[in-house]
Amino acid sequence: MSETGRHADVPEEILPSERETAHEGVVTTKADPFADPGLPHHEHRAQDIDERAAKRSERTVAMLFLVSMIATVGFIAAYVAIPIEKIVYIFPLGHISGLNFALGLTLGVALFCIGAGAVHWARTLMSDVEVADDRHPIEATPEVKAKVMADFREGAAESQFGRRKLIRNTMFGALALVPLSGVVLLRDLGPLPEKKLRTTGWKKGIRLVNQSTNLPLRPEDIAVGSLTFAKPEGLEEDDHDFNNKIAKDSLMLVRIEPRNIKDKRELEWSHEGIVAYSKICTHVGCPISLYEQQTHHVLCPCHQSTFDLADGGRVIFGPAGHALPQLNITVKDGYLEAVSDFEEPVGPSFWERG
Incomplete structure (x- = not known):
C-alpha cells in the first residue's frame, strides 16, 4: 500500500512532519522518535514572585507544625486522664476503647501534620526548578565532590530554612514533642518496681x-x-x-x-x-x-x-x-x-x- 493510500482517511494537518520541534528546541525526527525532549519551560509559583503569598504558605506550614504539637500534648493528656476500661460509642466504629481511640487520633494527627507541613513547605517555598544531571562514575572526583557540596549549600539556601524562622522553630517544636508519645508508652511495660524488688513479707516478729x-x-x-x-x-x-x-x-x-x-x-x-x-x-x-x-x-x-x-x-x-x-x-x-x-x-x- 502506498504512503498516500495508508493516510488517505487521515486529515493532513494532524500527520507528523519529517521534523518536529519539542520542548527547549530539541529536534526529533521520524528516524529518532525517542530523542530527549528536554525539560518544559519553568513556570514560577505565586510564592516565588509574591512575598505575601510566601508568608501565607509560611503561616500554613507553621500552623500544621503547631497543630502537631497540640496533638502530641493531647496524646499524653489522654493517656494519663482516660481510664483503660472506658468504652465509648463512635459512629460508624461502634463501641470501642475510649483510650485507644484518643491515642490513635491524637498520634495520627501529630504525625500527619508534620508530614503535611513538610510537603507543603517543599511544594510552595523550596525551590522547584527541575535540573537534569548526566550519569557519572560511582567514584566521585574532587570536582564532583565540590559540586555536591555547592549543590548542598545552594539547596539549603533555596529551602529558606534560615530565613523562615517561624517554620524552623515550629518544626523543631513538633519534632521534639512527637517522641514523647513513645516515651509515655513505655509506662505500659508495667508499673515501676519502686522498692518492691528489695522487700518481702518478712519483718521482725513474723512467725x-x-x-x-x-x-x-x-x-x-x-x-x-x-x-x-x-x-x-x-x-x-x-x-x-x-x-x-x-x-x-x-x-x-x-x-x-x-x-x-x-x-x-x-x-x-x-x-x-x-x-x-x-x-x-x-x-x-x-x-x-x-x-x-x-x-x-x-x-x-x-x-x-x-x-x-x-x-x-x-x-x-x-x-x-x-x-x-x-x-x-x-x-x-x-x-x-x-x-x-x-x-x-x-x-x-x-x-x-x-
Missing part, C-alpha cells in the same frame, strides 16, 4: 509457718538433715496476690550441726543450727527443692546452680550470680520467727541491685 501444714514452726519440728519449706504467718493461699508474694517470701529451713557451719554470720543468724534461706534461685528465680544432707548443698533443678547452705549459701556451681539471701531468725514463745527482712533482694539480679 515461720510450715508451708505444708500451715502451722507455726517450733525448733523441734526441724530434724537434722531435713528440708522444710516455710512462709510468713498470715499469708494464705486464697489471697488474691498469694502467687506474687510467695514468689519472694518462700523460705527453706535446714538443721545443720553448729560445728559444721563455716560462715560466722550464718551461725549468728541461725538458731541451734537451724538456718533459713530464700528458696528462690538467684539465677532466673526457679524454686530450689533438692537438698543433699551430707554436703549441705542445695540444687536448683532448672539450671543446676548449686549453693552451700553451710557456708553462707554461696554459689559453688552453675550460672547463679550471687549467694542465696539468709533470713535472720530467732525463737520467741517457743516458735521460730524472723528478726528482720532479708538484707539483700531475693531472686535474680537486676540492674539496680548494688
